[in-house]
Amino acid sequence: MxxxxxxxxxxxxxxxxxxxxxxxxxxxxxxxxxxxxxxxxxxxxxxxxxxxxxxxxxxGAAAPSMPFTGSLSGERAGLRARRAGTPRGTKxxxxxxxxxxxxxxxxxxxxxADERPGADDARSFGLRLAFARHIAPQARLALLERRRAQLTRRLATDQVRASGDTLDVYTRSLVEHSTEATEHDIAWLDRLIESERLKQPAPRSENREPHTGDAVTATKGTSP
Amino acid sequence: MxxxxxxxxxxxxxxxxxxxxxxxxxxxxxxxxxxxxxxxxxxxxxxxxxxxxxxxxxxGAAAPSMPFTGSLSGERAGLRARRAGTPRGTKxxxxxxxxxxxxxxxxxxxxxADERPGADDARSFGLRLAFARHIAPQARLALLERRRAQLTRRLATDQVRASGDTLDVYTRSLVEHSTEATEHDIAWLDRLIESERLKQPAPRSENREPHTGDAVTATKGTSP
DNA sequence: CCAACGATATATCAGTTCGATATATCAATG
DNA sequence: CATTGATATATCGAACTGATATATCGTTGG
CATH class of the missing domain: 1.10.10.10 (Winged helix-like DNA-binding domain superfamily/Winged helix DNA-binding domain)
Structure with missing residues (x-):
């Protein structure tokens, strides 16, 4: 990772x-x-x-072929960079x-590829999203939807956990807050997904209905 | 952990x-x-x-001295547990x-004690909260307030990060969502803290003013 | 002036955790 | 009655963490 x-x-x-x-x-x-x-x-x-x-x-020497436009003036400093300018320097x-x-x-x-559903998936997704501009629009959309499905699954197990009566006050509060946070995450993802859909003309539609908000609203309505 | x-x-x-x-x-x-x-x-x-x-x-034998009231019927099963009752058993x-x-x-x-402010602090806090019923009320309150301070600190660094203009759309969205989630967490903690305060008579007041909502609302007002 | 300190920079170690895999027992399935 | 799946313990290598070591350079203050 x-x-x-x-x-x-x-x-x-x-x-x-x-x-x-x-x-x-x-x-x-x-x-x-x-x-x-x-x-x-x-x-x-x-x-x-x-x-x-x-x-x-x-x-030392060996200046790279590309004189990269970047921030600092690394080359051959240190020699006689004693009192003149270059306030931030090579080190x-x-x-x-x-x-x-x-x-x-x-x-x-x-x-x-790597995307295994493991313990530390929030970090993994965040990392991929941070580099999402480097991947194809359809792969980007797939990433968002995989994450959404993942969170929806978590929501289901969270609700099972919350439905038991064996939890004490603090654990119950923890689970409830976790559920809310997951719902919040899903809502955010739905916004991102919608925004992505608008940017590209629905890859190959048919059998594709807008699913925005099924699981999120379902959390309010699944109990009898 | x-x-x-x-x-x-x-x-x-x-x-x-x-x-x-x-x-x-x-x-x-x-x-x-x-x-x-x-x-x-x-x-x-x-x-x-x-x-x-x-x-x-x-x-085998060696039944524990305490006949714990728990769920399953572990003792000495396996022998002739062939067809009679005991649907869930020893294994x-x-x-x-x-x-x-x-x-x-x-x-x-x-x-x-252990509570080091490290990478994986959400899990660490969640774990402690799940066992919060085992600790003294004042330690419980301290736990909640330490967590709150931690999140407030994170909020500050998140805002610094968001204020830069070097972020692309996706990273920016990520940071903004993270900030919202942190604010949500803090609000939750404030509720827990208040609830704890009501349960105990203010340990040693003086120099203690109610701080509910300072950093959260501050996130809307720090920019000039 | 220069000693102390802090930031920059790389490297390594022991301890934890993870994912995968191996092994064994027993219940259910067909 | 063989296969599969759940229960149960154990171990391996790889990855990550926190701590520590080492070195350079800039700043600070006595």
């Missing part, structure tokens, strides 16, 4: 590990504070799989990674 | 591993489907730490675990 996140960030711009961590935290929001013990092994993994390559290892060694063609292929493959 | 969950369930009734897994899934809802690769090592861990003991190892070996006094101490210790 981390691999996907890293490839997604490198997809846009070559970067070094520490910066990847910062962007994961500040931009994505998923991976509140990804551990270095996850990040660096993941980068090594990806390098071993030829999905990324190390562009620049230290502050130590830095291994800058660049995604390869194979890595790009792996990225797309992870983006719509 | 699993240790806490296991001790919490064994706190109420002695059980075997498979059943613990079922209750974690069906009652708590956290740990959607806890892995056996987590569960059984955790039980061994707890046994090694003398927090739990194995009461009954197989379908194979089963190692039944019981919590020890030391385990009970560990449980209380984990319940209010």
């Amino acid at each position: 981390l691999d996907l996140a890293i490839l997604g960030l490198l997809h846009e711009q070559e970067q070094h590990g520490y910066e990847i961590r910062r962007r994961l935290r500040d931009e994505l929001g998923l991976f509140a504070n990804i551990s270095f013990g996850s990040l660096y092994p993941a980068l090594s993994r990806l390098e071993a799989a030829h999905a990324v390559t190390v562009i620049e290892s230290s502050g 130590r060694s830095r291994k800058v990674y660049r995604i390869t063609d194979q890595g790009r292929r792996l990225f797309e493959q992870l983006l719509d | 699993l240790d806490l969950a296991i001790l919490g369930l064994l706190h109420e009734q002695e059980q075997h591993g498979y059943e613990i897994r079922r209750r974690l899934r069906d009652e708590l809802g956290l740990f959607a489907n806890i892995s056996f690769g987590s569960l059984y090592p955790a039980l061994s861990r707890l046994e090694a730490a003398h927090a739990v003991t194995v009461i009954e190892s197989s379908g 194979r070996s089963r190692k039944v675990y019981r919590i020890t006094d030391q385990g009970r101490r560990l449980f209380e210790q984990l319940l209010d």
Whole structure:
């Protein structure tokens, strides 16, 4: 899962590990504070799989062919960057990674294949959504609908759990709040799905009726 | 974290591993489907730490001293349970675990100490809340307020993230929805906190003003 | 001036958790 | 009466976390 996140960030711009961590935290929001013990092994993994390559290892020469338009002025600083300008600068060694063609292929493959329904699915979905602009409109729609189905299933099991009378006050409140949150999530997804549908002309209609709001409203009406 | 969950369930009734897994899934809802690769090592861990003991190892003799009032008729079945009644029954070996006094101490210790603000804090809080009936009213209130502070902090960083203009449509939607969800969580916590306050006579007031709804409403007003 | 401190940056370790898989028993199914 | 499915315990490798180590550089303040 981390691999996907890293490839997604490198997809846009070559970067070094520490910066990847910062962007994961500040931009994505998923991976509140990804551990270095996850990040660096993941980068090594990806390098071993030829999905990324190390562009620049230290502050020395070997300027990359692409003079990337990015933020900081990494090249050959440190030498005599003693008192002149360059207020934010290189900092130590830095291994800058660049995604390869194979890595790009792996990225797309992870983006719509990997999706196993496991414990940590909210994070997985959030990550995919954050990179949704990179995938085909129909795959995007499929992603949203898979997530919707997932949440609908959860809603069903949550209601079974809430219907029992063995729960104490706190656990009951927890389950009820969880149910509400899931309904809120589904409503959000429905908005996204509708918005996607408007952007593309209904791929291959027929047997396709608008299902907006079936399970959500059903939560109010399933009990006799 | 699993240790806490296991001790919490064994706190109420002695059980075997498979059943613990079922209750974690069906009652708590956290740990959607806890892995056996987590569960059984955790039980061994707890046994090694003398927090739990194995009461009954197989379908043989050695009936536990306490004839626990619980559900199923485990004792000495399997022998000649061939065609007569007993529709749900023993099933194979089963190692039944019981919590020890030391385990009970560990449980209380984990319940209010461990709380590290890490990646997986929603689960950690949910777990503690599910066992909140076992702790002192003031500790319960403290738990709720710590969680509230945590979410308020998250709200602040989420707003910083949303204020940047570098996000694409999908990521922006993700962040906005996440913010809403956090606000919803805080409102829920405020309800729980109020409900707790009514149950106990304000421990030691002074310098304590009702803070219900400061950060939540602040999310509408911080921008100039 | 320079020592202390904090931010940047990479790396590794032990401990947990997960997913997959192996093994065994028993009930139900056909 | 063989196959399948539920119950039950166990173990493996891979991944993630928190902690810790190491190093460089900029800032701060005595």
